[in-house]
Amino acid sequence: MRFLAATLVLVAVVGSTPHAQKDVVRERSDQAMRFLAWVTAVRSHAPGVVDEGARDIATWTQAMLNDLAVELANFRILMRSPKASTFSVTTGGKSPQSIYYKESALQRMREAAADLVARRVSDIDLIEQAVVLHTDLAFHPEILATPVETSGASGRALLLFGDGAQLGVGETADHLDVARKLLQLIPRGNTHDDDIRRWYEGTLARQQAIQFWDTQHTEAALERFPEAPELQFLAGCLHEVLASAAIRAVVERASLPGRAVLRVDDERDELRKAAAAFARTLQLRPDFVEARIHHGHVRTRLGELEPALSALRGVDDARLEPELRYYAAMFLGDAAEAAGRRDEAGVAYARALGLFATARSPRLALSYLAWQGGDRPAAQTQLESLLTAREDSDTDPMWGYPTFQARDADVAFADAEARLTQAGPPLKCTKTWNVPTCE
Amino acid sequence: MRVSGLGVLVATVTMATTIVAQGPTFSSRREIVRVDALVTRDNQVVRNLTAADFSVTDAGVPQQVELISFETLPLSVQFVFDDSASVSGERLERLRDGGRAVIGGLTVRDQAGLLTFGRAVDRREPLTPDLTRVRAAIDRMQAEPGGSGGGTTLIDACYAAMALADSDVGRALLLVFTDGVDTSSWLTQERVLEAARRSNVVAYGVSTAPVVKGSFLREFAERTGGSAFHVESVADLRTTFLRILDEFRQRYVISYTPNNVPGSGWHPLTVRVRGRNIAVRARAGYSR
Numbered sequence: 189m190r191f192l193a194a195t196l197v198l199v200a201v202v203g204s205t206p207h208a209q210k211d212v213v214r215e216r217s218d219q220a221m222r223f224l225a226w227v228t229a230v231r232s233h234a235p236g237v238v239d240e241g242a243r244d245i246a247t248w249t250q251a252m253l254n255d256l257a258v259e260l261a262n263f264r265i266l267m268r269s270p271k272a273s274t275f276s277v278t279t280g281g282k283s284p285q286s287i288y289y290k291e292s293a294l295q296r297m298r299e300a301a302a303d304l305v306a307r308r309v310s311d312i313d314l315i316e317q318a319v320v321l322h323t324d325l326a327f328h329p330e331i332l333a334t335p336v337e338t339s340g341a342s343g344r345a346l347l348l349f350g351d352g353a354q355l356g357v358g359e360t361a362d363h364l365d366v367a368r369k370l371l372q373l374i375p376r377g378n379t380h381d382d383d384i385r386r387w388y389e390g391t392l393a394r395q396q397a398i399q400f401w402d403t404q405h406t407e408a409a410l411e412r413f414p415e416a417p418e419l420q421f422l423a424g425c426l427h428e429v430l431a432s433a434a435i436r437a438v439v440e441r442a443s444l445p446g447r448a449v450l451r452v453d454d455e456r457d458e459l460r461k462a463a464a465a466f467a468r469t470l471q472l473r474p475d476f477v478e479a480r481i482h483h484g485h486v487r488t489r490l491g492e493l494e495p496a497l498s499a500l501r502g503v504d505d506a507r508l509e510p511e512l513r514y515y516a517a518m519f520l521g522d523a524a525e526a527a528g529r530r531d532e533a534g535v536a537y538a539r540a541l542g543l544f545a546t547a548r549s550p551r552l553a554l555s556y557l558a559w560q561g562g563d564r565p566a567a568q569t570q571l572e573s574l575l576t577a578r579e580d581s582d583t584d585p586m587w588g589y590p591t592f593q594a595r596d597a598d599v600a601f602a603d604a605e606a607r608l609t610q611a612g613p614p615l616k617c618t619k620t621w622n623v624p625t626c627e
Numbered sequence: 628m629r630v631s632g633l634g635v636l637v638a639t640v641t642m643a644t645t646i647v648a649q650g651p652t653f654s655s656r657r658e659i660v661r662v663d664a665l666v667t668r669d670n671q672v673v674r675n676l677t678a679a680d681f682s683v684t685d686a687g688v689p690q691q692v693e694l695i696s697f698e699t700l701p702l703s704v705q706f707v708f709d710d711s712a713s714v715s716g717e718r719l720e721r722l723r724d725g726g727r728a729v730i731g732g733l734t735v736r737d738q739a740g741l742l743t744f745g746r747a748v749d750r751r752e753p754l755t756p757d758l759t760r761v762r763a764a765i766d767r768m769q770a771e772p773g774g775s776g777g778g779t780t781l782i783d784a785c786y787a788a789m790a791l792a793d794s795d796v797g798r799a800l801l802l803v804f805t806d807g808v809d810t811s812s813w814l815t816q817e818r819v820l821e822a823a824r825r826s827n828v829v830a831y832g833v834s835t836a837p838v839v840k841g842s843f844l845r846e847f848a849e850r851t852g853g854s855a856f857h858v859e860s861v862a863d864l865r866t867t868f869l870r871i872l873d874e875f876r877q878r879y880v881i882s883y884t885p886n887n888v889p890g891s892g893w894h895p896l897t898v899r900v901r902g903r904n905i906a907v908r909a910r911a912g913y914s915r
Contacts (some may be wrong), residue, residue: 243889351711372790432809434778510823549813556814559790559822561634567790575742575787576749587746587778596910618691 198347198401198438214286216259219292222252224300226420230314233321237329242321246331250361257369258287259297264311266301268354280546312374316608319367319387323605326363327394344404345448352437357444364391368408383607385413390604393421393597399430399590405449416471424465424479425593428486431458432590462486477503478512478593485519488526496523504539511552511592514543517584521553530557546585548574637741653844654748660685663798663852664676664830664898665874673878673905681881684897690883701736702800703754704872705792706728706761708768709805711745711779715844718835718861721853722804725864726765729802731757732872740792744784745771750828754792756797778811785830785847793826800875801830803850804900806862808836809843816843822898824893829878831871833858852910889913 198517260277272296276284289297304314323333344365348356369386372378388409395402406426411418429435430452439452452458466483469476482500487494500523503516521536534557539551555570585592639673645692651658660681666673696801706726708714714722714863730739740754761899771777785803809816819845832844832855841844845855881898888894895912 212876351779353713363648370791419841432810433808433812437808437810545804548783552786552813555790556786556822559825560818562825564793571787571791573793584747587811 198349198435198442198452204595215290216287217290219255219259219510220289220297222254223263224296226256226318226579227263227300227314230321232316233311233317233324235609236324236602238331239516242325242328246325246328246361248361253361254367256366257365257556258494260315260356260373261274262287263301267299267305267311272299277360287445302372312380313375314362315370316380316383319370320605320608322367323387323391326367326391327398328599331360331363347438347442347444347450349438352367352434354438354442357448364402364405365578367391368405381465383475383604385416385419386607388413388419389422390597390601392419392426393594394424394601395594396429397591397594401426401435404429417476417479417497418458420465420472421471421476421482422593424462424469424482424486427458427462427465429590431455431462431486431489434590444521456490457594459486459490463490470476477505477508481512481516481519482593484523485515488519488523493523493527497527502509510543511588514540514547514585515589515592517543518549518553521550523555525557533557544583544585547586549584549586629883642783654667657880658915659884660690660913661827661880662891662896662898662909663827663854663880665878667899667906667908668902668904670872673900673902675877676879676900678881680712680825680900680902681879682899683881683883685885685888686894688887692753692881692883695880695882701797702733702875703790703792703797704732704737704739704743704800704802705754706739706765707784707801707803708741708743708765709745709779709781709790709807709820710735710743710749710768711773712772712777713806718806719768721861721864723765723768725804725827727762728865729868729872731763731859732869733758738797741765741768742784742788742791743768744780746778747893748784748902779807779809781794781805781807781809782812782814782816782819782843784812785843789819789823789826789828789830792828798875798880799828800872801828801853801873802832802874803848803871804834804864805832805844805845806835816819816846819843820846820850823847824910826851829875829910831854831875832856833864833867833871835859835861850910852908853879853910854908866889874905 225241226245229239229245232241233239257279257566260572261277262272265272266277274286278284304311315416318523336470344362345359346356347354348358360605367387371384372382392406392409395405404464406419406423409416410423413419425492430439435452436455441451442450444450463483463486466479466486468482469479480499481503484496484503487499489494497520500516501521504513506513508516517536517540521533521540524530524536525533530601534554536552537553537557541554551570551574555567555574558564558566558570630783634637634824639805640685653883661812664681665677676694678692679691679695706727706729710719726741733739735756737758738754739758741747741751741752741761741764751768755761756767774843781803782902786803788801788803792801801820828851829849830851831853832848833856835858838855842855855865856871858864885894893912893914896909898907900907
C-alpha cells in the first residue's frame with residue numbers, strides 16, 4: 189500500500205485487538221531501553237519536523253507504542269521518587285502484576301528522570317512534548333506511506349480512495365491515538381485545558397484539510413469538549429462530507445479486512461448528525477455564520493426547506509469572505525428552487541455568479557432553472573457561456589467546499605503545537621549504545 | 628417550426644394580422660409530439676413497419692400517428708466522455724477507438740460533437756458536420772491529472788449534453804461513457820432525470836461499472852428511451868458503440884398532434900405495435 193498526499197482516507201475501526209489485551213511481560217529491561225530512546229526522541233523533537241528520532245519511532249508497531257504507557261508511568265514515579273525500585277501494572281481489570289528492570293536499565297531510567305528534574309522539565313511538559321512528536325508523526329506523509337501493522341493491533345484500517353473509487357486499504361500505527369492517550373494523563377480543569385482544546389481544533393482541521401475522514405478522533409474531541417463550538421462545527425462538517433456522493437460511492441463498495449468496519453451511517457443519518465452538530469454549534473455561538481451556511485445546506489438536503497431558507501436568507505454580508513457569500517447564495521438558490529420559488533432562486537444564483545464570474549455551478553443552476561421553465565434558448569445560452577470559458581482560467585469555489593472550513597488548518601495546527609511546547613526549545617541529543625545523552 | 632423545450636415539437640402558425648394599430652395580436656399553435664421508438668422481436672429489430680402498425684396513447688387517449696422516415700432526418704451524435712484521472716492508458720485508447728468507429732459510421736449529412744467531464748464539464752468540439760474536427764478532438768483527449776482535485780461530474784455533463792443537443796431538426800443521440808459514478812456534480816440526479824422528461828434526445832450509456840437499476844446512468848438513458856450497457860472490458864467499447872449506433876439508426880420516429888389530451892403536466896405515453904412477442908422501447912412520456 190502506498191499513501192499519496194493527494195489521496196483521501198476513511199478510517200475504519202478494526203475489531204478486537206489481541207495485542208492490546210496481552211499480559212505485560214514482567215521483566216521489562218528491553219522496554220525500558222526503548223522507552224529511553226522515546227524520551228530522547230521526544231526531547232529533541234522540533235515541532236513540524238520528522239527528525240532522526242521521530243523516524244525511529246515511526247517504525248514501531250502499535251504494540252510497541254502501547255507499551256510506552258507502562259514505562260511512562262514508572263518513569264513519572266522515578267521523577268518524584270528516584271529511589272523507587274518496585275513497580276506494578278494493572279491490565280484488563282486483573283490484579284496488579286509486579287514488574288522489574290535489570291539494575292543497569294533501572295539506573296538509566298533514574299538518570300534520565302533526574303536529568304529532567306534538574307532541567308525543571310515536569311512530567312506534564314514531557315507528555316505535552318510527546319503529544320507534539322506523535323501528532324507530527326500522525327500527519328507526516330512519509331510516515332503515512334509506511335505501513336507497519338498488518339495484525340489489527342492498531343485498531344483501525346485506513347481506506348484510501350479517490351474520485352469515488354477505493355484505491356487501497358491498510359494499517360498504520362495510530363499516533364494520534366497515542367497522543368490522545370497521553371493527553372488523558374494531564375489533569376482536567378487546569379490551565380492546560382485550553383491548550384488541549386486547541387490541539388483538537390488544530391488536528392481536526394488538519395485532518396479535514398488533507399481529507400482524512402476520521403470519526404474516531406472527532407468523537408474523542410467532542411467527548412472531551414462537548415461545549416466547544418469550533419469542534420461541534422468541524423464534527424458537523426465531517427458528517428456532511430460523509431453524506432456526500434464522493435464518500436457514498438466508496439462506502440457502498442468498500443472492501444475491508446475481515447474485522448474492520450467503516451463507521452459511516454447511511455446518507456440521511458449522516459445528514460441528521462451533521463444538522464444536529466451545526467444546530468449545537470449555533471446554540472453555543474449564534475453568530476457563527478459559516479455554521480449557519482452549512483446548517484442551511486444540510487437542512488435542504490434533508491428536505492427541510494423552510495428552516496433551510498430561514499437559515500440562509502440574510503447571510504450575504506460584504507464583510508464575509510467571498511467564498512462564504514458564494515456558498516450562501518448557491519445554497520439559498522438551491523433551497524428556494526426546491527421550494528418552488530424560482531424567482532428567488534434565480535436572484536440567488538445570479539448573485540453567486542456575480543461573486544465568481546467563471547464559476548461553473550451558478551451557470552449550470554441558471555441553465556437548469558431556464559430549462560425547467562420551458563425556456564430552452566436561455567438554458568442553452570447559459571451553457572454556452574459555461575462551455576466557452578477558458579479552461580485554464582475556470583475555477584469554482586464549490587469544488588473546495590468540502591474542505592473550505594479547514595482553510596486555516598496550518599495556522600491552527602502550528603498554534604496548537606506551539607502551545608504544547610512552551611517548556612522550551614528541543615535539546616540536542618545523541619545516542620551511544622542506545623543510551624541518550626542530551627546537551 | 629420550433630420545439631417548445633418540453634419534448635414537444637411545436638408548429639407555430641401566425642393566424643391573425645394586426646386588427647388595429649397598437650392593438651392586440653392573436654396567434655394559435657399546433658403542437659407535434661415526436662417519439663423515437665425501437666421495435667424488436669426476440670431481440671431482433673423489426674423492420675419495414677408503417678404508421679398503421681403503431682398505436683399510441685397520450686394520457687390514455689389514442690392518437691393518430693404519422694411515421695417519419697428516419698432516412699430523412701440527419702443524426703446529431705453528442706459524445707459525452709469521462710476524462711477523469713482513471714480514464715487513462717488502454718482505457719483511454721479504447722475509448723478513442725470506439726469514438727472514431729462511430730464517426731466512421733456517420734454520413735455526410737450527420738453531425739457530431741464531444742463533451743468531456745471530469746471535475747468539470749468541457750466542450751472539446753461543438754456539434755459540427757465537420758467530422759474530421761470531432762475525430763481530432765477525440766484524438767486529443769487526455770485524462771485529467773490524478774489527485775485530490777479530481778471528480779466526476781456525470782450528472783452535470785448529461786444535463787449539459789441533453790440541453791445543448793435538443794433541437795428541432797434531426798435526431799439527437801447522446802453516447803455517454805463513464806468508468807465510475809458521479810462524485811461532484813452541482814445538479815442532482817432527481818433534477819436531471821426530471822429535465823430529461825422535457826427533451827427529445829435519446830441517451831445511451833456505457834460503463835465499465837455495473838449499471839444497476841436505480842443508478843443514474845441507467846435511469847437517465849431509460850428516461851429518454853435509450854439503454855445503458857455494462858462492458859466487462861474496455862476492449863468491448865468499439866463493438867458496443869457501433870451496436871448502439873446501428874440500433875439508433877433502426878429506431879422509428881413517429882409523430883402525432885395531441886388530440887383530446889390534458890393541458891399541462893406529465894403525459895404518459897404508450898407505444899405499441901401489433902404482433903406477437905414484439906417489444907417497443909420509447910420514452911415513457913413527456914411534460915407540457
